[in-house]
Each structure stands twice: as C-alpha cells, then as structure tokens.
Amino acid sequence: MKKITLLLFLLIFNFSFSQKKELRKAQKLYEAGDITGAEKLLTDFKSVLETADQKVKPSYDFLRAKIAQHNEDYTQAYDLLLSLKDISSLKNDVANQMNLLSSAIVNSAIDDNEKGDFKNSARKLYMAYTIDPEANADYLYFAASSAVNNSDYDVALEYYFKLKSIGYTGIVTKYFVTEADKDTPIEVSETEYNLYKKSKDYKDFKIEKTESKFPEIVKNIALIYAQQGDNEKAIEAVKEARSANPNDINLILTEANLYIQLDDKEKFKTLMNEAIAHDPENGSLYYNLAVVTADLGDKAAARSYYEKAIEIDPSSENSYLNLVALILEGETEIVDKMNSLGNSRADNAKYDAYKIEREEVYKECVPILEKLINLNKNEDAVKTLMNIYGTLGDTDGFKKMKALLELSLIHI
Numbered sequence: 259m260k261k262i263t264l265l266l267f268l269l270i271f272n273f274s275f276s277q278k279k280e281l282r283k284a285q286k287l288y289e290a291g292d293i294t295g296a297e298k299l300l301t302d303f304k305s306v307l308e309t310a311d312q313k314v315k316p317s318y319d320f321l322r323a324k325i326a327q328h329n330e331d332y333t334q335a336y337d338l339l340l341s342l343k344d345i346s347s348l349k350n351d352v353a354n355q356m357n358l359l360s361s362a363i364v365n366s367a368i369d370d371n372e373k374g375d376f377k378n379s380a381r382k383l384y385m386a387y388t389i390d391p392e393a394n395a396d397y398l399y400f401a402a403s404s405a406v407n408n409s410d411y412d413v414a415l416e417y418y419f420k421l422k423s424i425g426y427t428g429i430v431t432k433y434f435v436t437e438a439d440k441d442t443p444i445e446v447s448e449t450e451y452n453l454y455k456k457s458k459d460y461k462d463f464k465i466e467k468t469e470s471k472f473p474e475i476v477k478n479i480a481l482i483y484a485q486q487g488d489n490e491k492a493i494e495a496v497k498e499a500r501s502a503n504p505n506d507i508n509l510i511l512t513e514a515n516l517y518i519q520l521d522d523k524e525k526f527k528t529l530m531n532e533a534i535a536h537d538p539e540n541g542s543l544y545y546n547l548a549v550v551t552a553d554l555g556d557k558a559a560a561r562s563y564y565e566k567a568i569e570i571d572p573s574s575e576n577s578y579l580n581l582v583a584l585i586l587e588g589e590t591e592i593v594d595k596m597n598s599l600g601n602s603r604a605d606n607a608k609y610d611a612y613k614i615e616r617e618e619v620y621k622e623c624v625p626i627l628e629k630l631i632n633l634n635k636n637e638d639a640v641k642t643l644m645n646i647y648g649t650l651g652d653t654d655g656f657k658k659m660k661a662l663l664e665l666s667l668i669h670i
C-alpha cells in the first residue's frame with residue numbers, strides 16, 4: 259500500500275513539475291519577445307496546463323491574457339484578467355496589466371472610429387470603461403457617441419442612461435500660465451501650475467473649467483427618442499433635466515432644438531426668448547430666433563433680431579446675408595404688382611412708382627452688404643452687391659465688385 263501511495267505521489271509531483279516547467283519555458287519566450295513561440299508552447303501543452311492546480315493555473319491564465327492582448331484579442335484578455343483580479347499573488351500584476359489593456363483597447367477603438375467602424379469602437383470603449391468605471395467614465399461617454407454614429411440607438415440610450423445615473427458631467431479643470439516675457443498663455447498641468455505660481459518667470463495665472471456635457475447627454479437621449487418616433491419620451495427627458503436645472507441655458511437650448519426637430523416653431527421661439535433673457539449678449543441666440551421668426555412670417559421681428567445679432571457680433575456673416583435676403587423678399591411683392599399692370603397712362607405712372615419703390619429696397623441692402631464685404635470680402639455678398647449695382651445703374655460700383663471677383667481677392 260505504501261508503494262502505491264508513493265508511486266501516486268511521484269506521478270502527481272512529476273505532473274506538477276512538468277506543468278511548471280512548460281509554463282516557465284513559455285514565460286521566458288514571452289519575455290524574450292517570442293510571442294508566437296510562447297503561444298505555440300501553451301497550445302502544445304494545453305491539455306497539461308489546463309488541468310494545472312491553483313498554484314500554476316493563475317499564472318498560466320495570466321500569460322494567456324498577455325498573449326491575447328498582444329494579439330489584439332481584447333475580449334479574451336479582458337475575460338482572463340477579470341477572472342484573476344481576486345488572486346492575491348497576482349493582484350498587482352493583474353492591475354497593471356488591466357491598465358495596459360485599457361490603453362490598448364482605447365487606441366484600437368480610436369483606430370476603428372477613424373475607419374468608420376463605429377460598432378467595434380463603441381464596444382471596445384465600453385469594455386475600457388468597465389475596467390475602471392470610476393476613472394474611465396469618459397470612455398463610456400465616447401462609447402455612446404460611437405453607438406450613435408453607428409445608429410445603434412438602443413445601445414446609445416443604454417450608455418447615456420448609465421452616464422446620467424452616475425452624474426457624469428465631463429467637466430475638466432484646465433490650468434493656464436503666461437511666460438513673463440510673452441503674451442500668449444499656455445496650458446499646463448495642475449502640478450506645474452502650482453510650481454510656476456512660486457516663480458517670477460510666469461504671470462497671468464488662470465484656472466478654467468470646461469462646460470458640462472450633461473446637457474448634451476440629455477439632448478442626445480431626447481433626440482434618440484425623437485428619432486425613434488417616441489416624442490413623448492423625448493420631451494419628458496428634457497423636461498426632467500430642466501426641472502433640476504431650470505436656468506441652465508444649454509438645457510433651454512436643448513429643449514428648443516428638440517422642438518425644431520418636432521417642427522414646433524412657436525415653442526422654439528418661446529424657448530429662444532427665454533434663453534435670450536438669460537444671455538442677452540449672445541448674438542447666435544438672436545440669429546437663430548430670427549431664422550425661425552422669419553419662417554413664421556413675422557418679418558419685422560425677424561429683421562430686428564438679425565440687426566441685434568449683428569450689433570452684438572459684427573462678424574456674423576450669416577446674419578448679414580439673411581438680413582439682406584429678408585429685405586429682398588419685399589421685392590417679390592413689388593414685382594408682382596408691376597407685372598399685373600396694363601399699358602394705360604395710370605398704370606405706367608404706377609409702374610414708375612413701383613420701380614422707385616423696388617430701387618429703394620435695393621438701396622436698403624447696399625450698406626449692409628458693403629459692411630460685410632469690408633469685413634472679409636464675402637463672395638456671396640460681392641455677387642449680390644454687384645447685381646444690385648447693375649440694377650441700380652451704378653456703373654462704378656458694379657465695376658468695383660466685378661474686379662473683386664476677377665482678381666480673386668475673395669476666398670471662394
């Protein structure tokens with residue numbers, strides 16, 4: 259009986275020794291950079307190593323995880339490392355490898371995104387998020403964006419709701435300093451910022467926080483619902499967010515944009531006026547309100563909004579062009595009247611009066627277009643003004659605008 263026991267012990271010992279021996283060989287090959295050789299050895303001795311005891315098996319699985327990561331089989335690497343995270347002897351090694359895996363997955367996801375493979379990009383970014391949900395919440399946000407780009411709206415909703423539940427804002431604190439002999443600020447790390455504050459070589463220390471991404475998350479939830487035809491849930495999503503932050507201008511704009519999607523221009527107009535009340539010096543708010551107001555037929559109000567947009571932001575090209583287009587709409591009614599006249603003396607008199615009225619409309623546009631052209635020689639403005647000068651008989655003005663086009667002094 260003792261001989262049988264001893265023989266069994268020797269068999270077990272030899273078997274265990276064989277497992278450790280082959281695993282060490284594979285580990286040395288991996289460390290030497292022969293990944294293919296290490297992988298082949300593990301494959302050749304798979305039946306031996308798969309049945310290894312708990313002293314050998316974790317190391318075997320850890321090496322498999324590293325090889326899988328090298329081969330860009332991120333799912334297998336992730337699953338193996340996850341199964342090892344509670345093994346005390348490997349805890350630090352697994353944590354470090356998880357960090358390396360996270361970086362590799364994200365880089366691969368970026369490549370997928372650049373190639374237009376948004377589905378795999380979203381999947382990988384979500385995997386990277388789950389490696390460390392607290393530190394990698396940004397990856398969940400980008401995973402949701404990739405899912406939207408792939409029209410995987412149900413997946414995107416799942417991710418956005420996760421972001422909402424964890425209170426994700428994506429706000430980042432940025433630090434800026436300016437070298438003492440220069441005027442342009444540079445961005446630095448928090449550590450550098452604190453060090454430079456003690457130095458006379460730097461000045462104009464400034465800390466800024468980026469805008470919260472929460473309104474965008476709510477907006478995307480609402481837009482996905484709208485895309486799916488569930489307008490009730492879309493509106494509910496925005497109203498819920500606004501109830502918690504009623505004065506958040508970004509949420510007001512989110513709701514306004516939702517109503518544009520739903521073609522409710524009156525509601526959009528109401529919300530834009532609310533946004534303007536909170537941010538009266540925002541030219542783009544007046545511009546957007548002008549566009550919708552014009553569509554609703556209130557041209558006088560639309561004109562005042564365009565003019566206000568230009569007053570606040572004199573470089574707003576679209577405001578100038580849309581204002582001119584709005585004014586020129588008055589020409590159509592005048593031309594219709596002119597075309598309806600006969601050839602009587604009275605009709606000829608009316609025709610002359612309408613012609614003057616039409617010219618006044620053109621003249622009204624001239625200073626607006628000239629101002630825009632003086633700013634940046636906008637091509638559309640030059641062409642429009644050239645035509646107006648031609649209609650008005652202003653030969654010098656026509657030639658000047660034509661010269662701008664022919665000499666390519668504008669950016670086309």
